[in-house]
Structures are given as C-alpha cells and as structure tokens.
Amino acid sequence: MLLIIDFFWEFKVVEGFGVSQVVDSDNPNFKPGDIVSGLTGWEEYTLIYKTEQLRKVQPDNVPLSYYVGLLGMPGFTAYAGFYEVCAPKKGEYVFVSAASGAVGQLVGQLAKLHGCFVVGSAGTSQKVDLLKNKLGFDEAFNYKEEPDLDAALKRYFPQGIDIYFENVGGAMLEAVLLNMRIHGRIAVCGMVSQNSISDPQGIRNLFALVTKRVRMQGFLQSDYLHLFPKFLEDIIGYYKQGKITYLEDMNEGLESGPSAFAGLFTGKNVGKQVICVAKPQ
Amino acid sequence: MLLIIDFFWEFKVVEGFGVSQVVDSDNPNFKPGDIVSGLTGWEEYTLIYKTEQLRKVQPDNVPLSYYVGLLGMPGFTAYAGFYEVCAPKKGEYVFVSAASGAVGQLVGQLAKLHGCFVVGSAGTSQKVDLLKNKLGFDEAFNYKEEPDLDAALKRYFPQGIDIYFENVGGAMLEAVLLNMRIHGRIAVCGMVSQNSISDPQGIRNLFALVTKRVRMQGFLQSDYLHLFPKFLEDIIGYYKQGKITYLEDMNEGLESGPSAFAGLFTGKNVGKQVICVAKPQ
Numbered sequence: 401m402l403l404i405i406d407f408f409w410e411f412k413v414v415e416g417f418g419v420s421q422v423v424d425s426d427n428p429n430f431k432p433g434d435i436v437s438g439l440t441g442w443e444e445y446t447l448i449y450k451t452e453q454l455r456k457v458q459p460d461n462v463p464l465s466y467y468v469g470l471l472g473m474p475g476f477t478a479y480a481g482f483y484e485v486c487a488p489k490k491g492e493y494v495f496v497s498a499a500s501g502a503v504g505q506l507v508g509q510l511a512k513l514h515g516c517f518v519v520g521s522a523g524t525s526q527k528v529d530l531l532k533n534k535l536g537f538d539e540a541f542n543y544k545e546e547p548d549l550d551a552a553l554k555r556y557f558p559q560g561i562d563i564y565f566e567n568v569g570g571a572m573l574e575a576v577l578l579n580m581r582i583h584g585r586i587a588v589c590g591m592v593s594q595n596s597i598s599d600p601q602g603i604r605n606l607f608a609l610v611t612k613r614v615r616m617q618g619f620l621q622s623d624y625l626h627l628f629p630k631f632l633e634d635i636i637g638y639y640k641q642g643k644i645t646y647l648e649d650m651n652e653g654l655e656s657g658p659s660a661f662a663g664l665f666t667g668k669n670v671g672k673q674v675i676c677v678a679k680p681q
Numbered sequence: 682m683l684l685i686i687d688f689f690w691e692f693k694v695v696e697g698f699g700v701s702q703v704v705d706s707d708n709p710n711f712k713p714g715d716i717v718s719g720l721t722g723w724e725e726y727t728l729i730y731k732t733e734q735l736r737k738v739q740p741d742n743v744p745l746s747y748y749v750g751l752l753g754m755p756g757f758t759a760y761a762g763f764y765e766v767c768a769p770k771k772g773e774y775v776f777v778s779a780a781s782g783a784v785g786q787l788v789g790q791l792a793k794l795h796g797c798f799v800v801g802s803a804g805t806s807q808k809v810d811l812l813k814n815k816l817g818f819d820e821a822f823n824y825k826e827e828p829d830l831d832a833a834l835k836r837y838f839p840q841g842i843d844i845y846f847e848n849v850g851g852a853m854l855e856a857v858l859l860n861m862r863i864h865g866r867i868a869v870c871g872m873v874s875q876n877s878i879s880d881p882q883g884i885r886n887l888f889a890l891v892t893k894r895v896r897m898q899g900f901l902q903s904d905y906l907h908l909f910p911k912f913l914e915d916i917i918g919y920y921k922q923g924k925i926t927y928l929e930d931m932n933e934g935l936e937s938g939p940s941a942f943a944g945l946f947t948g949k950n951v952g953k954q955v956i957c958v959a960k961p962q
Contacts, residue, residue: 569887569888573887574883588887588890588891589891590891591887591888591891594888599885600885600886600888601883601885602855602882602883602884602885603883603884603885603887604880604881604882604883604884605881606850606854606869606872606881606884607850607872607875607881608899609869609897609898609899610869610870610871610872610899610900610901611899611901612899613898613899613900613901613904614898614899615896615897615898615899616890616896616897616898617890617894617895617896617897617898618888618889618890618891618892618893618894618895618896619891619894620891620892620894623894
C-alpha cells in the first residue's frame with residue numbers, strides 16, 4: 401500500500417490533519433486525483449501507509465480546506481459535543497469559551513440554530529466583534545479585559561448558565577462553576593489555558609457540581625464516529641443555506657508554518673489556522 | 682397544624698433528621714403514637730408546622746433509628762447515586778471514599794450485590810477492618826497511612842477505576858482522576874475534606890476527564906424522590922434477607938450530642954452517628 405499525496409495542512413507538529421490530493425497509489429481504493437482528508441506529515445509530499453484513517457472528500461462547492469476545520473475533526477467535535485454531550489434544549493443559556501476557534505464558532509452557531517441564548521468569550525476585541533457581528537452570538541466579551549470573570553459572567557448570564565462548552569480551563573472554569581444553573585451541563589472539550597503549564601492550576605468551586613447537580617463530561621469526537629455522515633450532511637446543508645459561517649485563517653506556503661504555529665499562542669490567528677501548501681491540480 | 686414529637690436524631694446542628702413519635706397533633710394525617718421521620722429540632726419535644734416534609738414510618742422489625750440512615754436520606758443518597766448516577770455494570774471496578782460512612786457503606790454493598798469489584802477508603806484501621814470483614818468490600822485501605830494516594834489506587838486498581846463514588850474531594854479526587862478508566866463515571870456526593878476549609882483546595886488533573894472521557898456528576902437525593910418507595914422496598918428486602926449490613930454509632934441522651942458532633946471531625950464515629958434522645962412509648 402503506497403499513497404502519495406499533498407495539499408492543505410491543519411496546524412499540528414510533525415503530523416497534522418490535512419486535505420491532500422493523491423499523486424500515486426497502489427491501494428485500489430485510492431487513485432491519482434482523489435482528494436482525501438486525514439493525518440499527513442508537514443511536507444509537500446507524504447507517503448501514507450495507514451490508509452484506513454483517510455476519508456475521501458467529495459468536492460461539492462465547499463472550499464477544500466474546510467475539511468480540516470468546519471467539516472473535519474474540529475467541526476465534528478463541536479457537533480458531537482453540543483448535541484450528544486450538552487443535550488441542549490431550546491431556550492437554554494449557553495456559554496462558549498475560545499468561541500472564535502474552529503470548534504467554538506460552530507458550537508455557538510449550532511446553539512443559535514437550536515434556539516439557545518449564546519455568549520462567547522475570546523481574547524481580542526477583533527474576535528469579540530466577529531462573534532457578535534458575523535457569527536451571530538447574542539453577546540461576546542474579551543476575557544483579557546475582565547478583571548473579575550465571575551462578575552463578567554453574572555453580567556451576561558444574570559439567570560445563570562445551562563450549558564458551558566469548555567475549551568480553556570483555569571480561571572474561566574472556576575468562574576463558570578459559580579454561575580451554573582441547576583441541572584446544567586459542562587462539556588469538557590479542551591483546557592487550552594493549561595496546555596503549556598507544567599503544574600496545571602487547581603480548580604476550586606467544584607462543590608458547585610453537587611449544589612447545582614451539574615454534569616461535567618469530557619469527550620472526544622472519536623467516540624461518536626457513527627454520526628459523521630449525518631454531521632457532514634447537516635453542516636454542508638447549513639453552510640449552503642447560509643445558516644452558518646466559518647472563519648479560517650489561511651497562510652500560504654509551508655514556510656509560513658512556524659510563524660503561524662507560534663501565533664496560536666498569542667491569539668494572532670482569527671478562526672481556524674490552516675496552511676496552504678499547494679493547490680489541487 | 683400542630684404536631685409534637687420526640688425520639689432519635691441524626692447529627693446536624695439546630696435542625697436534623699430524626700425519627701420521632703407523635704405526642705399530640707391537630708393535623709388529621711398524624712395521630713398520637715404515629716412514628717414519623719423528617720426534620721426536627723435538637724430537643725426532646727419539637728413543634729412541627731411543616732408537616733409535608735414528614736414521612737410516616739411503618740414499624741417492620743427494622744430498628745427505628747435506621748430511618749435516619751440506611752432507610753433515610755443517607756441510604757437513599759447511596760441508592761440514587763449508585764444506580765442513577767453511576768450507571769453501574771456488572772464486573773466494573775468501583776471505588777468508594779469515606780466508605781464506612783452512612784452513604785459509603787451502602788454504596789459498596791450495593792455495588793457488590795451488582796457484581797462489581799469494590800474498594801473503599803477510610804481513616805482508621807478499625808474502619809478498614811469493618812469494610813473488609815463485615816461489609817463485604819473486596820479491599821479497603823486507610824488513606825491516612827498512604828503517603829502517595831495515586832500509588833495506593835494503582836495498587837488496588839491496576840486496571841483502573843470505572844466508578845468513583847466521591848465523598849471527600851481534595852487530594853483523593855486528584856489521585857482518582859489519574860486512575861479513571863475510559864468512559865468512567867464519578868458521582869459527586871460530597872467533598873467532606875473541604876467542608877471546614879475557607880479556601881478550598883484546587884483540583885488538578887481535571888484534563889483526565891477529556892482523555893478518559895469521564896462523566897463527573899453532582900447529585901442530590903431530592904431529585905430522585907419518585908424512586909423512594911422502590912428504595913425502601915429493595916433495601917428493607919436486602920436487609921431482612923441478610924444481604925446487607927448496616928453500621929451505626931449510637932450515643933444515648935441529648936447531652937451526648939456535642940461530643941458526638943465533635944467526634945465526626947476526628948473520625949471517632951464508626952458508621953452513621955445517631956443520638957437516641959428517647960425510646961418510643
């Protein structure tokens with residue numbers, strides 16, 4: 401089994417999710433010219449032996465790079481996390497952290513489509529503006545400008561939070577715990593604020609889980625793969641109907657990789673960070 | 682509505698759960714001689730206006746004091762938490778902290794009846810001995826003698842923990858998070874280690890919720906009251922068949938209250954602490 405492919409890369413070290421075109425293949429399931437998504441190397445041409453992790457992409461007037469974001473793992477994480485873990489009900493109060501990211505932006509839009517009230521947090525005023533004016537969030541705020549996150553949440557959710565889609569951890573999670581409503585749900589997707597810390601911050605206020613009878617559940621999209629075909633159908637449908645928007649931050653050329661990667665840690669990117677290595681033939 | 686009652690008290694300040702006998706009543710639902718359980722004052726005779734919180738007790742060869750423990754709120758907490766929150770499966774690995782307490786001792790026994798492997802922690806060697814030799818736990822350990830709780834859990838659960846019934850919080854919860862199995866469940870009943878601390882300890886290792894896809898859920902028995910009749914039927918049945926044992930620590934006389942209360946904080950009591958104020962007429 402030999403498959404040589406090239407194309408777009410999502411932002412990971414050494415290996416990453418990419419959308420690629422098959423250059424040559426001795427696997428009968430893949431032929432030159434096919435477009436596939438899956439794990440590839442950070443390089444212009446990749447030799448892939450583990451072909452079972454590849455998905456064929458059917459070009460359908462959606463930008464191919466969306467298959468590493470909106471229509472790939474991040475989008476599916478949002479979809480599975482929101483519908484399967486958060487168990488949302490119409491009219492509920494939803495808070496999303498890292499809301500302009502590849503996952504958060506879709507969670508917020510799905511919540512709006514579901515009839516929820518949605519507030520997002522992000523780390524720049526540009527992102528806050530996008531959340532409110534382009535992605536349809538009811539409200540958004542810049543957490544870096546809030547000296548008291550508990551007070552900020554009480555301002556946006558005077559009635560409390562039913563659903564928290566957790567992407568950041570740390571002080572934000574502590575503040576959210578103080579503001580959950582009875583029988584609320586916290587879907588734990590990530591805790592990016594703790595990623596580069598060797599001694600992660602301890603979370604106080606967990607006793608609120610008892611007093612408010614909150615369910616806090618970690619999840620990975622890979623547990624829900626049976627829903628992937630329905631996810632693609634639903635999200636491509638919403639996108640084509642103009643019901644959802646997708647923000648990505650595209651850099652051109654493999655050589656732009658290091659600076660784009662470093663930019664993730666300072667909030668430089670707006671939306672899903674992708675690198676375009678080559679265009680399809 | 683007037684109801685004067687006396688009897689057993691569970692251990693709480695000012696008000697507490699008690700089993701009492703009606704001395705006099707102008708409420709047609711209660712007549713002198715009736716036995717009731719519910720909130721009463723710490724006193725020999727109590728005047729109760731809120732009669733809707735009282736339950737009538739049908740004497741059936743079970744000690745009356747059990748209605749503030751095994752057959753009262755603590756027992757029902759164990760029952761609802763284990764069956765409804767932990768969603769146990771036969772053969773799963775279950776860990777219970779504060780395992781000799783009124784709640785923990787029943788959780789462990791229900792888990793054994795359900796076909797699980799059960800380990801409990803407690804704070805004295807006497808309690809550890811009771812867990813292993815009287816309550817039927819597979820294993821038990823004294824957390825005060827374990828300098829490394831993570832290592833202790835790895836010793837008792839080399840394959841990891843499917844269900845953690847959380848009563849203590851703090852360092853034990855942090856260690857448990859490192860030892861959960863994929864798709865494990867943590868039922869958060871209490872965090873007694875943090876009760877008297879003004880600045881509760883932060884819990885690290887929460888990211889394990891994501892990597893292990895763990896559900897951590899706080900609960901209160903009051904959300905499950907529709908199950909109370911079935912609970913009484915099941916537990917009285919198990920008790921009469923000798924399938925479960927119940928440990929209580931009975932002190933005689935209202936004047937024994939303060940020392941028994943203080944003893945809770947040093948682990949002096951073994952099993953449910955109750956005070957016998959008077960015997961039924």
